[in-house]
């Protein structure tokens with residue numbers, strides 16, 4: 001009943017008090033949700049392209065010149081493209097919640113606060129880039145840039161998640177130099193593999209839709225070039241897993257294991273999709289796995305200098321729990 005008689009000011013004040021002041025379960029939950037939705041949207045965005053629905057809504061920001069929403073004349077392609085546009089609002093809502101959950105932490109956890117803003121800023125940037133891509137009739141380089149920006153947002157979301165568990169980064173390396181250098185080499189190979197993958201797509205049947213121009217590169221050659229850094233990455237990652245096991249480095253060992261698992265899946269799908277003439281389901285899985293790969297790689301790099309959660313966070317968590325218990329007892 002108290003809520004019903006409260007003034008708007010009181011409600012805002014109560015809400016503010018309710019927001020986290022330490023990294024608690026709510027912050028970690030929103031970090032998981034943020035990363036998940038960013039990867040999901042890459043999958044749905046891929047589905048838009050692979051079903052040839054990129055121009056399902058022929059203009060932007062409206063769906064057609066006269067309608068904000070998809071119309072029956074646009075058929076299934078219009079529905080698919082419009083549904084994907086609507087997802088922007090879901091992502092934006094999640095970004096607002098993430099921002100609110102870390103706003104009271106902004107001094108002690110500037111990293112989380114800054115990351116929530118950067119991830120939020122990625123959404124309008126991505127919407128505008130997606131819009132320009134539509135307006136240019138799905139130029140393959142812009143389609144590629146649109147995906148590349150997504151991988152950057154996925155990387156930021158992965159940093160947000162890992163830091164929500166382990167605290168802000170320290171400049172102290174916890175792994176030996178050779179292990180760190182091997183990890184940086186792996187990260188460079190992931191970057192090259194993703195960039196060449198995007199260029200490979202731009203040359204092939206799924207660059208935009210059936211009528212959009214391709215980037216003019218020879219698909220077979222660029223496919224081959226794209227696979228070399230992938231194989232090299234696989235070899236480097238095996239060394240990382242063995243090294244982390246030998247050094248008993250946690251959490252680097254688990255993250256490198258995850259990286260290896262995703263890479264094996266990615267390489268197998270890559271080869272199979274190339275042999276089967278690029279069926280859209282496999283191409284979409286390859287796209288989503290690329291995001292998981294970026295996530296695992298980011299976690300490995302972060303694990304080189306992870307600090308345990310700030311002591312004050314831990315003690316504040318304990319104090320909060322103690323206060324709750326005494327409140328319940330009263």
Ligand code: HEM
Pocket residue numbers: 046147190193194195196197198200201202204205206207223224226227229230231233263266267268269270271273274278283286287290293
């Ligand atoms: C670390 C491993 C790999 C990563 C991170 C990776 C990443 C990517 C990415 C990001 C794309 C663009 C996807 C899109 O825009 O739809 C792509 C496309 C592609 N990848 Fe990979 N890839 C890897 C391994 C491989 C391997 C080993 C092959 C085997 C030949 C392969 C074959 C392809 C092909 C054929 C395409 C073009 C698909 C299309 O035309 O739609 N990939 N890859």
